[in-house]
Amino acid sequence: MSNDNDIGATLADICEIAAELVLPLWRSGLEVLTKADESPVTVADQRGEKLILEHLARLFPGVPVISEEHASEFGTPDAIGPRFFLVDPVDGTKAFVRGDPNWTVNIGLVENGRPVAGAVCAPPTGETWFTSGGKTMKRTKGGPAAPVHVRPWPKSGAIALVSHTMKDETKQKLMAEYGFEVPEPMDSSIKFCRIAEGGCDIYPRHGPTMEWDVCAGHAVLEAAGGTVLTPEGKPFVYGKAQDGFRNGWFVARGG
Structure with a gap:
C-alpha cells in the first residue's frame, strides 16, 4: 500500500465524528422512510452521509465517492x-x-x-476498527488504539456470523459447506470486525450486498490477517459500475 493510501486513521476520525452526530438519533423514535428498493432510510443515514461527504471532499479533493444514500436517490455512475x-x-x-x-x-x-484502507465505527459501543501501516487497529472511545488479529480456525466450535433472518435449512447447508458449528446472528459490517479481532471465524454471505456495505469491513479484516473471497476462492473486487456496484456472493474468514 502506498503512503497515499495509509489513511485509515483519518477515516476512523471521520467515522467517529459522524457517529457522534448519529448516535443521539438512535432509539429516539425518528421517522423511518422507505427507499425505492423497499429498504428503510432515516434522517440518521442522511445527516451522517452529508457530514462524511463534506469531510472527504475537504481532505481528499478530487477523489470520487460512491455513497449509499446518494446512490439510492440519484443512481450510481456508469464508470468509475x-x-x-x-x-x-x-x-x-x-x-x-x-x-x-x-x-x-x-x-x-x-x-x-481492491480495498486499500478502511474504518468501521460501532457508535453504540464506541468501538472503532481501522487500517494502519498494514495492520488493523482498534480503539474504544477515549482509549488508545491497539492492534488486533484474526485467530486460527478452532479445532471445534468455529463461530459463523449469519443474518438474523436466515432460515434453519440454510444454516444447516452452510454449516455442512464451511465446517462451522456455531451460527450466531448479527447485523451489519461489524461481522467483519468481530472476525478481525479474533472473536469469530467466518461470515459466509450467499445473498445480495452493495459495495459500500462491505468495503470498509473487508479492508479491516484483510489487514488483520483474514480474507474476503468469492465462494470459488477468487478475489472479491470493487468498482463494478456496470452492475450498479452490486456484489455477488462472498466468504469472509479469519485464520
Whole structure:
C-alpha cells in the first residue's frame, strides 16, 4: 500500500465524528422512510452521509465517492476511476430502527479494484476498527488504539456470523459447506470486525450486498490477517459500475 493510501486513521476520525452526530438519533423514535428498493432510510443515514461527504471532499479533493444514500436517490455512475471511496453512513439500518446495537458507520478506499484502507465505527459501543501501516487497529472511545488479529480456525466450535433472518435449512447447508458449528446472528459490517479481532471465524454471505456495505469491513479484516473471497476462492473486487456496484456472493474468514 502506498503512503497515499495509509489513511485509515483519518477515516476512523471521520467515522467517529459522524457517529457522534448519529448516535443521539438512535432509539429516539425518528421517522423511518422507505427507499425505492423497499429498504428503510432515516434522517440518521442522511445527516451522517452529508457530514462524511463534506469531510472527504475537504481532505481528499478530487477523489470520487460512491455513497449509499446518494446512490439510492440519484443512481450510481456508469464508470468509475481506479481510486474512489465507498461510504455507508449507517450500515444495519434495520438494526438501528429496531433499537439493536449492531449498526456501523463505514468508509473504505478502493484502488484498482481492491480495498486499500478502511474504518468501521460501532457508535453504540464506541468501538472503532481501522487500517494502519498494514495492520488493523482498534480503539474504544477515549482509549488508545491497539492492534488486533484474526485467530486460527478452532479445532471445534468455529463461530459463523449469519443474518438474523436466515432460515434453519440454510444454516444447516452452510454449516455442512464451511465446517462451522456455531451460527450466531448479527447485523451489519461489524461481522467483519468481530472476525478481525479474533472473536469469530467466518461470515459466509450467499445473498445480495452493495459495495459500500462491505468495503470498509473487508479492508479491516484483510489487514488483520483474514480474507474476503468469492465462494470459488477468487478475489472479491470493487468498482463494478456496470452492475450498479452490486456484489455477488462472498466468504469472509479469519485464520
